[in-house]
Amino acid sequence: MKVDDFDYNLPEELIAQKPINKRDQSRLMLLNKNNGSITEKKFYEILDLLNKEDLLILNNSKVIPARLYGNKIPTRTKIEVLLLNQLKHNRWEVLVRPGRRVKKGVNIKFGKGELIGKAVQYTDFGGRIMEFDYDGDFDHILNKLGQMPLPPYIKEDLEQPERYQTVYAKKKGSVAAPTAGLHFTDQLIKKIKDKGVTVKYITLHVGLGTFRPVKEDQIENHEMHSEYIEVKKDVIDQIKKVKSNNGRIISVGTTVTRALETVAANGKIKEFKGWTDIFIYPGYEFKVIDGLVTNFHLPKSTLLMMVSALAGKEKIFKAYKKAIKDKYRFYSLGDAMFIY
Numbered sequence: 432m433k434v435d436d437f438d439y440n441l442p443e444e445l446i447a448q449k450p451i452n453k454r455d456q457s458r459l460m461l462l463n464k465n466n467g468s469i470t471e472k473k474f475y476e477i478l479d480l481l482n483k484e485d486l487l488i489l490n491n492s493k494v495i496p497a498r499l500y501g502n503k504i505p506t507r508t509k510i511e512v513l514l515l516n517q518l519k520h521n522r523w524e525v526l527v528r529p530g531r532r533v534k535k536g537v538n539i540k541f542g543k544g545e546l547i548g549k550a551v552q553y554t555d556f557g558g559r560i561m562e563f564d565y566d567g568d569f570d571h572i573l574n575k576l577g578q579m580p581l582p583p584y585i586k587e588d589l590e591q592p593e594r595y596q597t598v599y600a601k602k603k604g605s606v607a608a609p610t611a612g613l614h615f616t617d618q619l620i621k622k623i624k625d626k627g628v629t630v631k632y633i634t635l636h637v638g639l640g641t642f643r644p645v646k647e648d649q650i651e652n653h654e655m656h657s658e659y660i661e662v663k664k665d666v667i668d669q670i671k672k673v674k675s676n677n678g679r680i681i682s683v684g685t686t687v688t689r690a691l692e693t694v695a696a697n698g699k700i701k702e703f704k705g706w707t708d709i710f711i712y713p714g715y716e717f718k719v720i721d722g723l724v725t726n727f728h729l730p731k732s733t734l735l736m737m738v739s740a741l742a743g744k745e746k747i748f749k750a751y752k753k754a755i756k757d758k759y760r761f762y763s764l765g766d767a768m769f770i771y
Contacts, residue, residue: 432713434645434653437739438730439751445758447765448587455616458759458766462744462750469750471757474767475612483627484678486669489688490609491632493600496577501541501548508532510539511547513580514573515558515606515638516659521569524554525561526639533559542576542713556639556656570603580606582763584729595763604636604659605622610763611684611725631669634661635686635707645731650712655733657706660690664702670719671700679721679771685734688741691719712736713744722771727754728760742770 451457455475462469470478481487497514498586510533527533527550545565552560557769565572579592597612599620624630639656647653670691671679674691682688693707694700695718710733723741728734739747750768759766 432650434648434650434731436605436744437650437732437735439519439748439755440479441730441755441761445755445761445765446584447760447762448585449589450764451760453616454594454598455619460750460754460759460766460768462742462746462768462770463771464746467743467746467749469753473503475619477769478619478622478626480627480769480771481623481626481681484673484676485681486629486631486673486678487623487681487683488631488633488666488687488691488757489597489599489612489615489683490603490635490690491597491599492605492609492636492686493603494579494596494605494608494637495603496573496579497606498578499541499546499573499576500578501546503532504538504540504547507771512539512561513540513606514577515603516636518560521563521565522551523561523563524558526558527561528736530557535559542572545572546576556643557637563596584762585764590636592641599632601632602634602636604634605638608663609635609637609684609686609761611687611767613764614724614767615683629669629673631666633663633666633687633690635659635690637686641685641731645733650736653710653733655708655710656690657708658686660693660703660705660707662690662694667694667700667702680719681722681724681771682720683724685723685725685728685737686724688720688737692717695719708765711740715740717741724767724768724769726763726765726767727751727759729762738768738770 457474459474499512511528548561548565550559593751636659638658694703
């Protein structure tokens with residue numbers, strides 16, 4: 432299957448640069464994965480689309496201020512570092528720019544020297560393993576020196592950085608937001624629970640695997656970067672209970688989908704804590720989820736391939752064509768789709 436088969440043209444003005452005033456007021460496209468029918472609602476109306484037999488699962492990972500700007504020692508060359516995965520307490524997997532300036536052994540000073548990073552190893556995806564030297568609490572220093580790692584297609588600074596964080600974000604570790612969850616408010620989640628719908632949380636720390644471009648011509652040759660997940664026993668028990676009662680498992684976001692399909696990869700759904708490199712593209716048979724709340728994704732991305740696997744590529748591209756025609760807002764800060 433060719434990567435170019437998942438390309439489409441998007442007018443630049445449809446890429447959302449800022450969130451709308453109220454999270455749950457975004458547009459919600461409804462796509463029936465069985466018959467391909469498309470309708471539209473406001474996001475808060477998702478309440479009417481959920482049944483008390485359903486299980487709604489969200490990702491409680493929290494975005495860290497993972498983008499650091501420093502100076503190479505002693506030349507003072509400006510270097511950008513993006514934290515990806517914490518390997519040990521002071522050792523991280525990172526991306527660096529410009530990469531040619533950061534050879535093994537190079538030291539980088541951040542701030543006034545509160546944080547010093549040393550490139551100690553190359554990674555197989557063009558990044559670095561970086562060891563940090565500091566006094567005190569790393570999180571405190573990172574909150575002081577780091578910036579929210581907005582995607583490159585968002586050109587404007589966020590006036591309210593917390594809008595790139597879900598209202599239920601709890602566990603620090605992501606370098607990008609699980610954006611499907613940005614549409615939920617505390618009030619909407621309460622109404623969903625009051626209706627009798629069960630709400631559970633998993634953790635997937637969003638890393639390079641989610642937004643790494645597919646460089647292979649054939650998608651089958653693409654290797655996903657691993658991301659850390661936790662799916663606890665109470666979630667597994669609830670999944671089994673809901674399935675036995677013919678309820679639906681609704682995942683909020685592609686990150687939740689990756690996590691849930693990972694726990695069933697060996698044919699048996701069970702508690703999981705570790706790393707996943709699962710790659711879901713057309714031809715994949717879903718073992719856990721029945722529906723998906725998601726945003727509109729980049730051309731030729733693994734996320735677009737995943738939703739195409741769930742609803743069928745033809746139905747997804749028909750929906751995207753309509754979204755472009757009707758001027759939906761695309762990508763991280765844009766509108767949403769509910770595939771059911």
